[in-house]
Amino acid sequence: MLGLERRQRIMEKIRLDRKVYVSDLAQTFKVTEETIRRDLEKLEGQDLLRRSYGGAVITESTSEDLSYKHRSAINSESKLAIAEKAARLIQDGDTIMMDSSTTCQALLQRLKGQKDVTVITNSIRLMNDFMGSGFKMICTGGTMRESSCALTGTIASQTLEKYYVDFTFISCKGIDREKGIMESNDSEGRIKSVMIRQARKAVLLIDHSKFDRTAFVKCDDFSHIDTLVTDEKPSSEWQSYLADNHINLIF
Incomplete structure (x- = not known):
């Protein structure tokens, strides 16, 4: 699986669950935890999520206007x-x-x-x-x-x-x-x-x-x-x- 596709699926999961864990994502996508941390870092750089200890949380609220x-x-x-x-x-x-x-x-x-x-x-x-x-x-x-x-x-x-x-x-x-x-x-x-x-x-x-x-x-x-x-x-x-x-x- 390409990194772009994996990151898209990470975003789908965090939209549903509101948070994700590095260890769970590593098992799901069969990659190392370090790979997942790099994915989360890239997504955070795009302001799509906020990293936390052991995982990440979505930054959106009910009134937040997400960019295109x-x-x-x-x-x-x-x-x-x-x-x-x-x-x-x-x-x-x-x-x-x-x-x-x-x-x-x-x-x-x-x-x-x-x-x-x-x-x-x-x-x-x-x-x-x-x-x-x-x-x-x-x-x-x-x-x-x-x-x-x-x-x-x-x-x-x-x-x-x-x-x-x-x-x-x-x-x-x-x-x-x-x-x-x-x-x-x-x-x-x-x-x-x-x-x-x-x-x-x-x-x-x-x-x-x-x-x-x-x-x-x-x-x-x-x-x-x-x-x-x-x-x-x-x-x-x-x-x-x-x-x-x-x-x-x-x-």
Whole structure:
């Protein structure tokens, strides 16, 4: 296993467990403890975790805005799997809205080759990365949040409200059956909520680590979601909840 892949899997584990131990990781990946310590040192240098005696802990809080680079390094394999499944929903000629999530970036990458697709987004990164890709790209404008490269505020909302699309694709920081769909900050949460209401079908893209997770602010209810795409089979409680709320589950 390459070091990059091992470090990605370490980040997946620490996102789930909130902490990791050097000895356990060494046994899991069948490498020396010194190798794991070097991995943790590199991840700490990227501000992805904080080393502690015998292991490391995650530095994130419910209200912390992770940088785009930080989010790109987390659960990358899961995001690719989700993108592969979500891409099957899109047909040539569809119009879509996308938030500034790294999962949406993976999805748009997967959609290359689709014909006459219009993408409306509040993401500076998507506008830059897919310049010349063949998509018709529409930017919301607005006030940029540097950490996520997302445009928010009144201008962004007003732009979105002018359009009605086939699909909206969003991700979020956490979901809870009682609390709903949650985000780390109110400004991006409001944009996601507007996007949901402007679409014929609203699709939530989340990996397994987001289930039963509380974040700082509620951005919407599940009653406005049509489809949830994830990378692993959710618990039976979640499956029942989604079925009762008439939400199509793809995993």
